[in-house]
Amino acid sequence: MAEFILEIKHFNLFYGDFPALKDLSFSIKEHTVTALIGPSGCGKSTLLRSFNRMNDLIQGVRTEGEILFKGENIAQNGINLVALRQKIGMVFQRPNPFPLTVRDNITFGPRVMGEKKADILEAAVEKSLTRVGLWKVLKDSLEKNALSLSDEQQQRLCIARLLAVKPEIVLMDEPCSALDPIATLRIEELMLELKKRYTVVVVTHNMQQAARVSDETGLMYLGELIEFDNTKKIFTTPSQKITEDYVTGKFG
């Protein structure tokens, strides 16, 4: 039985006076894919960005409650944010590789963390690209500019770039919204592959995606967590009326 890697306890987040997240409590198991769904503006991305404190960049953000990462409260002040973000990495909506070569994109993270040895960097390139299924395709074109890759490859590269800093949790903020349906399916397969080594939390608008890839699903609405349960249960026998209405497409 996998243990909880993230425990959210009575977590609130305010933009100024506006409560964006209201009293959230749930836990995420290690080596699972957790999907956060809900209509636009419900706070799912805000919640995701709370896990690696990316909201700190926004002025006027204030939080209450706890988020425990392996037992340590990461929502409190005085946390080493650089170390936290290395452990809890994030993939964004649009593929956004740096305008550098494929190799330099992957080695960027290890380098800023001070790794200088060429053999270790090379190993990181191979390992990360292998894990996202790009190694065979790109091993002979590591000097290629990353921006010349296809959208899907770029998004895979962005995931590989993240894996190179050895995260434990991979947060994905609608990682397929800029991709075509076939690329989307392949990235979903990748998520299933990734959960063997990492814990994946994905925010998505796409309910089929949540149903296909996730083990557990949370439905958020207006800053509240309406229901958090086994994905199968959420999609077949939800306990809340709102959940049923949302997953059957009656609103949202």
Add this chain to the structure above:
Amino acid sequence: MTPKRSEHIALGLMVSGAFLALAILFFIIAVIMIKGLPHITLRFLLDNPMDMGRAGGIFSTIVSTVYLLVVSLIIAIPLGVGTAIYLTEYTKEGLITKIIRFGTECLAGVPSIILGLFGFILLVIKLGFGWSVLSGGISLSIMILPVIIRTSEEAIKSVPASYRDINKVLGGTRWQGITRLVLPSAAPGILTGVILSVGRGIGETAVVIFTLGTSLRIPFSLFDSGRSMAVHFYLLAREGISMNNAYATAAVLVFSILFINILSYYLMHRFVARRR
């Protein structure tokens, strides 16, 4: 008047205005080339001026000009780019940024003759640098600083915000993000600003004549005085020493600016292409 007719008239006025502006540029360049080109020889470029510029070449003024520009860029680039980084990456918009920006605008509006006088009083006299490459370089750097700040700021602002986010996600510090992502991406824009300021600096006389001096020897140390091409041209023409050599100097000046511009565009495009 029908709307269509006024449209035609407006278009006609704007097109002729644009052509007039272009025509003035070509006229100026043509006059300088016609009067100057016949007197430009290899010896003119490589000989030092003799008889106050009546004879000989302009080698020492070329050296002075390059030396002066290099010194002013060494001072202005770190200051200007540093200011731009501070304004865009390290502060939130507020009173301080407003004051700095307003100050920069004011500095850009100071007439160059005032900067020349300032340099003369403070650097040449008070600090005792004398007429020298150092005095000239510092004064000129003050003049080009606003251009470098402004263009660098715009260049840095145009770097996608996502780079900074990902840099954070990958565990990079703000400074690492700046040196490894922001500055390389902004480099073409910053380079454009530097080129623009070189273009302004190379033709500047008022600042330079008071601070670099007008000596015709080749400056070696930072404390040697010299005479820039623009000043040389000014003195040759104003004192009626040699109009032929004045025009030839002007032609060299115009060619240098043209060359610098073309070279910079070439470098910029290569740089941008490599990163695509």
